[in-house]
Every structure is written in structure tokens, then in C-alpha cells.
Amino acid sequence: MLYVEQTSHTDEIKDIYIMMFTLQTLQNYGISARDTIERSLDNLLCWYHESGDKKYLALALQHMQAYTNMGFAIDGQNQTVCDILRETDKTVSDFYPRGIMAGKRIRLNKTQVRSMIGKWKPSRDSPMTIGELVDDIIRKVREHQTGRYIYEYHRTDISSEAGTEIYELVINDGESYFHDVKRFRFYTFMEEIIKK
Numbered sequence: 001m002l003y004v005e006q007t008s009h010t011d012e013i014k015d016i017y018i019m020m021f022t023l024q025t026l027q028n029y030g031i032s033a034r035d036t037i038e039r040s041l042d043n044l045l046c047w048y049h050e051s052g053d054k055k056y057l058a059l060a061l062q063h064m065q066a067y068t069n070m071g072f073a074i075d076g077q078n079q080t081v082c083d084i085l086r087e088t089d090k091t092v093s094d095f096y097p098r099g100i101m102a103g104k105r106i107r108l109n110k111t112q113v114r115s116m117i118g119k120w121k122p123s124r125d126s127p128m129t130i131g132e133l134v135d136d137i138i139r140k141v142r143e144h145q146t147g148r149y150i151y152e153y154h155r156t157d158i159s160s161e162a163g164t165e166i167y168e169l170v171i172n173d174g175e176s177y178f179h180d181v182k183r184f185r186f187y188t189f190m191e192e193i194i195k196k
Contacts (some may be wrong), residue, residue, distance in 0.1 A: 020069055020184075023036065023067065027170045032174065033067065034072065041060050044060040048087070070103040072175070073105065074095055103188060104116075108138055113137050113178075114130065117133065117167065118153075119165075125152075148170050150168055151169070152164060165182055
């Protein structure tokens, strides 16, 4: 059984939010969240084996939780993941997101892609219709058009921040996700999985 010093549930949630934010910002530098998690888990497990300090395992569990909260899947066949799960008496299903931080995995079809986006009407500042937006997202993901795409919708006049909805589509080698910036929600597409 894993034991580490007790922290409050609120502190743990804050730590996971911070990790999610950090993972999300990696794409600004062209760095894969999946590759970063894989390397981090390898290093944390190595440091645990060298030191015997279970805090490294606790940190590995937080990394895995942050990653799954963003909607990505953990590969239960990955040796490092298997070793961490064995050492901590956890299973892959223990990391399924719960509550308000949950990311969501969706199918790449019009209905599910549309469900990621709030109210959207074309305007002078945001000329795309909701149908065009959904088609654009599906096409970019299917064709693996690597990049970071920002979609903005201004519910009121463009000078007002309150009415602005910002969405981000990130497509890197081997991973893609959609980020609702205002609500800090993440959506990944069914084919996403951590592999090694």
C-alpha cells in the first residue's frame, strides 16, 4: 500500500490542475504531452527504485491522473505504467477521470465534435458557421494536420472579454486534443493512448 504524507484533497486537486495546465502549455513549444508523461514516469520510477522514497510514486500517480483528466488514455501494457501500478496497488481504471476535472474522449463524428462547443453563431469577427467549424476540426484531426488552431467566438462586441469563447485544437505527432479554454475542459479523440 502506498503511503505518503497526507495533503488536503483541495491541495491535491490544485496540484493536478497545475499539472494539466503545464501539460497543455507544452504544445506551445512543440513538445508532446504523451512523450513528456512517458519520460517523467520513467524517471520517477527510476528515482523511486534508487531512493526508496514513495513520494516519487505519489508524484507518478499525480502525473497519470492529470494526463487522464485531460482525456488521454493510459496504456496498461506499458512496462513503466505496469510497474507503477504494481508498486502502488492501483489499476488503470483507478485513473478514469471523475468530477469536474474530467476530460472526455469522443468519437470523431459531427455529433460528438459539436458537443464540445457551446453556442456558436457566425458574425463579422467569427465568420465560420458551427457546421464549418465542426467540419474543420474533423478534417484537421483526420488528416493529422500538425499545428495549434485557435477558434474564437465573441458573443458580444469584440472589445468585451466576458463574451469571448476560446477553443484550441492541438495536433501533434501521435496525439491530438481539443481544449475549451474558458471552462478548462479537454477532449481527446478515441485513438489516443500512451504507447511506448
